[in-house]
Amino acid sequence: MIQGTTSDAGKSTLVAGLCRVLVNAGYNVAPFKPQNMALNSAVTQDGGEIGRAQALQAIAAKVAPRVDFNPILLKPNSDTGAQVIVQGKALANMEAANYHDYKKRAMQAVLQSHYRLAHDHDILLVEGAGSPAEINLRAHDIANMGYAEAVDCPVILVADIDRGGVFAHLVGTLALLSNSEQARIKGFIINRFRGDITLLESGLKWLEQRTGKPVLGVLPYLHDLALDAEDAIAFDNKLNQAKVTIFVPLLPHISNHTDFDPLRLHPDIDLQYIKIGQSLQGADLIILPGSKNVSADLAFLKQQAWPQEIFQHLRYGGKVMGICGGLQMLGKKIFDPEHVESTQAATQGLGLLDFTTTLTGNKTLQQVNASMSLNGESCQLRGYEIHCGVSSGPALQRPLMQIQAKSNASAVQNDGCISEDKQIIATYLHGIFDHPAATKLLLAWLGVRELSQNAIDIEQHREKQLERLAASCQQHLAMAKIKQIIANGRNTPENIQPHL
Template sequence: MKTLMVQGTTSDAGKSTLVAGLCRVFVNLGCKVAPFKPQNMALNSAVTSDGGEIGRAQALQAVAAKIAPRVDFNPILLKPNSDTGAQVIVHGRAISNMEATSYHDYKKVAMDAVLESHHRLAKEFQLLMVEGAGSPAEINLRANDIANMGYAEAVDCPVILVADIDRGGVFAHLVGTLELLSPSEQNRVKGFIINRFRGDINLLTSGLDWLEEKTGKPVLGVLPYLHDLALDAEDAVAIENKVEQAKINIVVPLLPHISNHTDFDTLRLNPEINLRYVKMGERINNCDLVILPGSKNVIFDLQYLKEQGWQIDIERHLRYGGKVFGICGGYQMLGHTITDPEGIESSIKAITGLGLLELTTELSAEKKLAQVSATMTLGGKECQVKGYEIHCGVSTMTANDNKMPVPVLFNKSDSQSSDGCVSNDNQIAGTYLHGIFDEGAATQLLVDWLDSNNDIEQTINLDEHREQQLERLATVCQQHLKISAIEDIINNSKTTKP
């Protein structure tokens, strides 16, 4: 197996997208390719075919490589649950919560897991397309590094360095990053790719010539700024999404630990739906639907929601006939109480919920990871959906003398159990299931639930949309990158050490 690693001068330089594009380019050329990210820190994750949890970007890259996602594609996943701590997931399974200093010491153990996955993949694939994390030039993180050059040195693979010219200072980013590397690491960098360029390429040529002369390394291509490229985000939330003349207005509170916001991609991309995120200091208003998203620290985020005055906004929204939908952590928030007796997510042991659904939730150490097929029922209509569960809470529906048990929202096709519920007044619903709106039928069902007379002309199937975007990305990579030069780097991957 050959290995090529893409590292970036900064976070969000375009590593994830470039790796996805190259995966699709090389699989289209007949190569058996797998994506790989030794260590990922992200709150957007996916459930794999082998029942584990990996970063959303690696699941997307697997689709680009035309293979099913598996845990070996992202052996170490860190899911931040505070400013200094994160849940540590190894080979798809959560092992513990760690503070940053503790994890720094744990990296030696984590490297064994990374190399174990690398060696397993080497038995099956011809090419491993690897994504680094952040920047390789973070001086304070270089000891015991497993995410960038530490991994590259361990497996002896070549590196391509990518930088975002739209940020400004692209030549300083590239030259400065290179200067901060050790001699062997500098030798390992085989070329540069400049990302998100807009303008006349002729005005950039003199800078590219200078860069190659200064470093002795080739520029392997300049990728244009793709304004409307829409692929699963690794972590960043797409805030700007103003739709004029929208038929449906949806609001999502932007919680500090929001997770799996890719749940809303098909809604956000629909030209007839205006989905906006409400940020700190803003009000929840002027909408048909409020969706409470998933959360990696549900008690902290519920406390934040209340501090922002959003509970009052939601109650007013319901009084005026609006509707509310909760997903995973958002579903838990809709109940009466959330307890965390073992401190799974935070030091706060319990909190009063919004009291909008008849349920209580207790967080537990065992995380539920499952891919699910289900029947979604809203407003007397139903459709088939597929999705996935990632949560450590167990919610129990309750009833008292004055209220009947809530009706079931989802019947799992593989059992008699249920997941989710609808309020008796049909205004509030929730479920643990992520990804339910990825297919168009579920979007139409949601719209019908909001207003049966307000039909939308088109819905988006996320799988089909993603496939179109990946083919478009691969075409752009073939047009603007020196693919033959990249192939030469891959095929000479054992000549990297001085």
């Protein structure tokens, strides 16, 4: 298990890198994260929902994503509450205090998933959450040491030296653990180091002498490493001279922002996330992104006076796109009779498209094949749906997509819409720009037909980045020692079963 001294210490990336190193060495590997909190999620082939990081780690391990890789997923919908997803399916919205009481039952789901994966794979590479030294969260913990103790799992602790204070992070975290938990930590990895390694050696020797734990490697800072982010939004663009500018309002509950990674990396596109207090003026295209709480994010949008700027943008001939929650915002009203996302029974939309949306407790979760048609041209693509709204109205009679669910290839359905003046498009599908042909179609709609170079193929790009990450792990980590830790720490599924 990889645990971190802080959030964003590099746990997700390190697990992905180790997955690829070990699968390249011939092991049957699976990623696992007992509990995750993230608004970026992925849909599995069996119609469940898991954290984006575990989907990436599955790709690194060359296995199909499954719900057992992330049995508990928390999707925040307010400052104190979240939707609780258990083994791929939404259970309920819970306030933090209520979820704390639910943890004992959640642990059963965690151990069930662990048990199934232990039957199917040689090695599980487990990612912790946040820090194991959060004193207020240690009771009934299922994300870090509580899980590790339950399954008798060895732990490697990683810290980010780029933050500063790396030795304090490691020694302090260790000191706050119980004796049995301290013994469970088999070594340290220092992440994101820049500079001359010889200048760090005296500190490494001190750390080993102070703790009695080995340093298993120092990973360098990998510049421009571009992998699917689970939480942090990448603001840097890989561009020289863009031909179009795309603005994405940074909503408080923005979800699945990885939709925009292929656009952000495209040489002809300047994609910018617009923050609170900034203006939406000056874009060729404004994209309203997915949202975990559409009503709250619509209220935020209106507080920024962004609707007026969107209306002006359209009057001047600009283009607008809505994805999932963004699609719902473009309609006339959003009804929430069951209070799925908010306490409001109805929310006034932007009124730019003639349809309404009703939120229901049943979430649509499916991977689809689709045909996207725009300006008389079309392309084939794959995407996924992850929403709890059903939209209906005249505007949807001009669909943007024809979709086929992979689970039922014979059923063809319409998705999304194109406005009568062809200035607005909308879809429920995520992941469409992972396909270069869809990006090319979007650019043609924006008036760009001569491209500087081919669009980014995000799947090929991701593979190159994973191999680069694996090569760095292979070079800079004591892989022989890590493999020995894994071998010494192996347990059989029968060892886990009594906990269920």
